[in-house]
Structure formats: C-alpha cells, structure tokens
Amino acid sequence: MSLSHLRDLIQCHTPFSVPENIRIHTDTTQFMDIKAGDCIAVQNRLFYVKGEEFEGRFGLDGEPKFWVKRVVDLHDGSVKILKLAFFESFFMHLGEERIRCFRSPHKESRILERTTSDTRFMQGVTLYDEAHNPVRVIERIAGPTFYDLVHNVPMDHETYYYEVFPGILTHLMKAFYAIKDLHQMGEIHGDIRNDHLIVEHTTGRYRWIDFDYTYEWPGQPHGVDLFGLGNILLFAAGKGFHTLHDLKSPRSPFQAALPTLREEDFSLFIPNRLMNLKKIFPYLRETLNKVLMHFAAGADVFYESAQEFMEDLEIAFRSFLWEVPHGP
Structure with missing residues (x-):
C-alpha cells in the first residue's frame, strides 16, 4: 500500500x-x-x-x-x-x-x-x-466504570440502600457468577477492582475487563480474586468505602459509632477500611453484613472459593426480594 x-x-x-x-x-x-x-x-x-x-x-x-x-x-x-x-x-x-x-x-x-x-x-x-x-x-465497551456508577448516585445512603442497591446487587450477582465460572475453567481474573467492571451504556450489562494480571499464592489460588469481589460488594453496599480517617473527621455523621469500632471490624486486606458496615448503617441486612465480615481482620473463616462466597451472597440477595418497602 x-x-x-x-x-x-x-x-x-x-x-x-x-x-x-x-x-x-x-x-x-x-x-x-x-x-x-x-x-x-x-x-x-x-x-x-x-x-x-x-x-x-x-x-x-x-x-x-x-x-x-x-x-x-x-x-x-x-x-x-x-x-x-x-x-x-x-x-x-x-x-x-x-x-x-x-x-x-x-x-x-x-x-x-x-x-x-x-x-x-x-x-x-x-x-x-x-x-x-x-x-x-x-x-471497546462504552459506559462508566462501576466505581463511577455508584460514586455518582446523588442521594443519602439509606435512600440508596432501599431504592437503588437491590437493583445494583442484581447485576453484581451476574458479574460475580461470571468470576465463579471463570474459576471453574481453571482461570483467575487477577485484578478485580471497581474500575475493571464496566456498565455498558447500550445494554446495562456489567462486564469485566483487563485479565492480564495473575498471582502466585500457594494454597489460595483464588484468594486475591475473592478479596477483590469482597471489596466491590463493600463499595456497593456502603455507597463508597468508609475509612477510619473519614469516620474520625469532624464532619462525619458517624461520630457516635467510633467508640464501638474495633480492629476486627476493618478489612484484613486494607486495614483502614471498615468492613462491618452495620455499625454505621444499622438497617443493613445481617445476611449481607455476614458476607462482608468474612473479609474482616476478625474473621475466623475466610472464603476459599467463589462457590462458597456466592452461596452466602445468594442468601443475602433473597432477603432483599422479601424486603418491606422503606416508608417515609
């Protein structure tokens, strides 16, 4: 040419x-x-x-x-x-x-x-x-990252939790099952993050991107992926992450919860990040909080497979189907 x-x-x-x-x-x-x-x-x-x-x-x-x-x-x-x-x-x-x-x-x-x-x-x-x-x-997938989708929801957490989060969780379940299926193929994603999940404009589908990272963790071949899923679920349930620094801010609405927080309430992966959301959002479903606490520093048992993670998350998901609509 x-x-x-x-x-x-x-x-x-x-x-x-x-x-x-x-x-x-x-x-x-x-x-x-x-x-x-x-x-x-x-x-x-x-x-x-x-x-x-x-x-x-x-x-x-x-x-x-x-x-x-x-x-x-x-x-x-x-x-x-x-x-x-x-x-x-x-x-x-x-x-x-x-x-x-x-x-x-x-x-x-x-x-x-x-x-x-x-x-x-x-x-x-x-x-x-x-x-x-x-x-x-x-x-190329046209659409916002999952991070931007949640970060830009313009409402308080309680309204979000009852009116928006159940729909988001429905889509997340499909995305999480995709990772479970990937693991069953003998593969891992390797870099599961809020900005590696794209919400496609034309279809509304949640789609995973970027698979070129991998890792070596003897005895825990899916461990990093599982903690990535836990972080995405935490971000979605909390309408963002809540760090100890933010919670201690004079402008924080959660001052009353500070005396109740313990080291075991925070992430094992990122120690400054609160996993026990029920301590700041008491209306959070216990079944959902239980899933999050598997990733906390105080956890006695950690998930070893996406199958285990999804079994508990299915219980939490079904509880939202029976949720009584939040009144005024």
Whole structure:
C-alpha cells in the first residue's frame, strides 16, 4: 500500500488531520516508541494509533498506559484497544502473606479465547506481530466504570440502600457468577477492582475487563480474586468505602459509632477500611453484613472459593426480594 493510499484510508476513518509521514510498526516490542499518528500492522490488519489509554482508578485519569493503545481499525473504522506485551511484577501483602503478582499477556489471550461470545467479559482476539509478541485486539465497551456508577448516585445512603442497591446487587450477582465460572475453567481474573467492571451504556450489562494480571499464592489460588469481589460488594453496599480517617473527621455523621469500632471490624486486606458496615448503617441486612465480615481482620473463616462466597451472597440477595418497602 502506498503512503498516499494509506493517508487517504486513514482520513476516511478519522476527522483529524493525518501526519505527512506515517510510521508503520510491525514489531511492537518497543511500545514506548509507538506514538499517536503511527500505524501498527499485524497479521494483515492495520490499525491507526490515536493515543494511549489511561489508568482510571477512583474516577480519575492517571498515568498513561503506554502499552495500551487506542486505535482505529482501518478495515472498518471501528475504535478498538490494542494491548501490547508488557511485563511487570510486584509483591502485595495480605495480612502476613506476601503474594507475587505479575502481568501475563498470554494468560489474558487465553481468557479472551475461552470467554468468546460471553458478554459478561470484554471481547477480543490475539494477533502476533513479526517478533511473535501477542497483540490483543479488544472491542471497546462504552459506559462508566462501576466505581463511577455508584460514586455518582446523588442521594443519602439509606435512600440508596432501599431504592437503588437491590437493583445494583442484581447485576453484581451476574458479574460475580461470571468470576465463579471463570474459576471453574481453571482461570483467575487477577485484578478485580471497581474500575475493571464496566456498565455498558447500550445494554446495562456489567462486564469485566483487563485479565492480564495473575498471582502466585500457594494454597489460595483464588484468594486475591475473592478479596477483590469482597471489596466491590463493600463499595456497593456502603455507597463508597468508609475509612477510619473519614469516620474520625469532624464532619462525619458517624461520630457516635467510633467508640464501638474495633480492629476486627476493618478489612484484613486494607486495614483502614471498615468492613462491618452495620455499625454505621444499622438497617443493613445481617445476611449481607455476614458476607462482608468474612473479609474482616476478625474473621475466623475466610472464603476459599467463589462457590462458597456466592452461596452466602445468594442468601443475602433473597432477603432483599422479601424486603418491606422503606416508608417515609
């Protein structure tokens, strides 16, 4: 394809001016060198790079993820995400446990293949560049993160709990069952967070994204995923997280609860985060609070499987079906 033809093709699919000189990358090893205005050619497919995706934790755009490119598929003009091979590792601490976490592009490729057509998960395919690097071509999901969905609900907690939370929990149950099914395939998500669950605009579905992290925790192969599910449930039930710092604030409405709080009421995973929500929201269903307390520092028993987690959460969910509507 001539440069002139390539420029015309790009111009057909983007309203922005096209650079005079377009670099075409067939080896994505040095992903930092691939910039907006370049093209990536892989397995007879051509993608025009518009920029990088950003890490969006806590509702804010953070650092650019240089290995994750926002692109236009020059075959049909659709916007896609290309995830290039990037390897990093670190250790996380859970109580006294030290757990190695690392990125595995091949693991994400495997999950994409195994969850094809399962709309509870992001969809995509893996292509390989000339250096045999895996290039994951991801279908973009339009919609807010679960974090933004809950964070932006404009009402007090009690109204939210009775009027909004049951509907949210209905969708969360489907998303949590998706993780249980993933575990039964012998896979893990690896990085379950509130911003890795997208609420699709067009369908309202809750869909999981980003599967390239994995971890090594001997004896607890699903442990980090389970604590991730617990944190999402906590965030949903509490309409946000409630930390000891926030609870001690002079503006906090929970001053009266402070003398009742104990170390065992807080998260084993994040010690400053309150798990025992019933101490600040007394109307919270005991069946729901019981699930949350399995992730607290004072727990005698922790969940070892998503099946156990879902069995208890099913009991809590059914209690909402019988909930007497909250009066004025």
